[in-house]
Amino acid sequence: MNIERRSIEFVPDEERHGSVKSLFTIWFSANMQISTAINGALGIVLGLNLFWTFVALIIGNLIGGIFMASHSAQGPHIGIPQMISSRAQFGVKGAVFPIFIVFASYILFTGANALVVKDSIQAAVPMSDNWAFIVFGVLTLIVSFLGYDFIHKIGKFLTVLSSIIFLIATILVFQLDFPAGSWSSNEGFHFATFMLVISFAASWELGFGPYVADYSRYLPCSTPTSKTFLYSYAGNVLGATWMMLLGALLAAGIPNFTNTISSSIAKMFGPYAGFAYLTIFLGILLLNTLNLYSAYISWVTVVSYKSTGISPKFKFGVMLGCIVLATAIAIGTKENFDAYFADLMVGQMYVLLPWTAINLVDFYLIRKGQYSVPDIYDDKGIYGKYNWTSLTCYLVSVIVAVPFMGFSFYEGPILKALGGADITWAIGLAVPALLYYLLMRNKVNVTTTRQVEEEEEMSIPIAKE
Structure with missing residues (x-):
């Protein structure tokens, strides 16, 4: 079995391979597991009925999936991992700041998946x-x-296996007894909780953004952007929505479902519970693999500016250190998992949204897909060491969002004034997107023109639509 030899470097055309359809299977299967179901169950746990939980989950996934798939479309186009492309926005060394935050998020989720x-x-x-x-x-x-x-091979296998097992679970769940009024639009609605559940669902989708292009970067550079977007969006939104709705149904029909997630699902299969346990395990294993693989890439991006390969020994050492840290977190938080998971979901949204906004505005509106790959690995290149404008936009956006934030240990004053309605996701996207566009559009236009002229002279290709 071949071991991948590339890490943060550019994937040349002759090594590009695979079908864009694989993006559907990798993201569908990554969502067909019980971590996603827990996210859906939170609406019931927090007091919504099934009808309003369903509405909130569907809205959150439809919105969040747009941003996730927009990041995925960058993979074949640039041919490098998602977070290293942030050097074009934040500077080669300045990108360490958002990349380290993303790295921490991967590690925390790896620990949560173990739980x-x-x-x-x-x-x-x-x-x-x-x-x-x-x-x-x-x-x-x-x-x-x-x-x-x-990883992609596992995704294809699990798409089939998970679909079969969770389709059966979806049929069986309707044999449970649901509380009166579960499906009524006139009952069980709490605006603040409704907005929070939308945020949970959108946050889940947005959480894939910092590494989604890692799993499309080997596709041929001729892959249409529209197809990359659509297959990623369809796989992620369909898989996530299905499992979240199933999680809500299970939470409504099984008391204390979030405390006995795996066993509650497996018991529905009677003597065939072993197949359910196996599917649950493999699904979480795939998701955890995505987290660890991209945590490794992020850490290498932080400590190395080289465009050359990384040795297998170094790769293994970094991955080992990451999994040891995540395992220690799992051991340390196992007694208070519900609060940990809820805070993790909203926390990642708060710190990832500004990065998402800046990255997408830069790619689609300002540079319009024109990037110099060699300069992404050179702190003396056109992107410089630090882009203080981008870093300021990021920090200002997080600070502006603080009064809107809500954790188990903190509620912002504006959040309280809104009755607990969490609209931080809207603030976290709008503020950095507007700031970055207004402050960078003229600077980058000048840089891009000079970049194209210089690189044509040096015969260095840049990625274009």
Whole structure:
């Protein structure tokens, strides 16, 4: 079995391969697992009925998926990992700031996934929680080390397996008894909670943004942007929405569902519970692999400015360090998982939204897809060491959003004034997008013109539509 040899460097045309359809299977399968279901269950846990939970989840996924798929479309076009392209917006060294935040998010989610899947591991082989975390970490490390092509193969397999198992679960869930008024549009509505659930769903979609292009960067550069977008959007939104709605149904029909997620689903299958446990485990393993693989790429981006390959020994060492850290987080938070997971979902949204806005405005509205790949690896190139304008836009956007924020340990004054309605996602997108566009449009237009002229003279290609 071949081990991927590339990491943060550009993928040349002769190594491009695969079908754009693989983007549907990788993102559909990545969502067909119980972490996604937990997100859907939160609406019920927080007091909405099924009708309003469904509406909020659908709206959040439809909105968030747009931004996720827009990032995915950059992969074949530029041929480099998602976060390293941030050097074009923040500067070669300035990009370390948002990249490190994203790296931390990957590690936290890797720990959260271990907490979610431990029941499935313990159902197969009785062991302590801590040993379940370690076993899961080792398997995640192995798959992540094998890399891009192997991850896509697992995605294709799990698309079929997960669809079968969770289709059966979806049919079986309607045999449960739901509380009176669950489907009434006249009951069970709380505006603040409704907006929070929209935020949870949108945050889930947006959480894939910082690494979605990592899994499309090997596609041929001739791949149409529209197809990259559509296959990524369809796979992610369909998979996430399905599992979130199923999670809401399970939470409404099974008391304390979030405390016994894996076993609650598996018990529905009676004597065939083993197949359900296996599917649950493999689904979380794939999602965890995506997190660890991209955490590795992000860390290498932070510590290296080279455009050359990384040795397998170094790659393994970085991945091992990441999984050890994530496992330690799982062990440390296992007693307070619900609050940890909810804070993690909203927290990642607050810090990722400004990056998403800046990255997409830069790619689609300002530079319009024109990037110099060699200069992304050169702190003396056209992108410079630091882009203080971008960094200021990012920090100002986070500061502006603070009064709108809500955690288990903090509620902003504007959030309180709005009765707990979380609209931070709208603020977090609008403010940095507007600031960055107004401050950078003239600067970048001049730079792009000079860039094209200089690179034509030097015969260095740039990525174009």
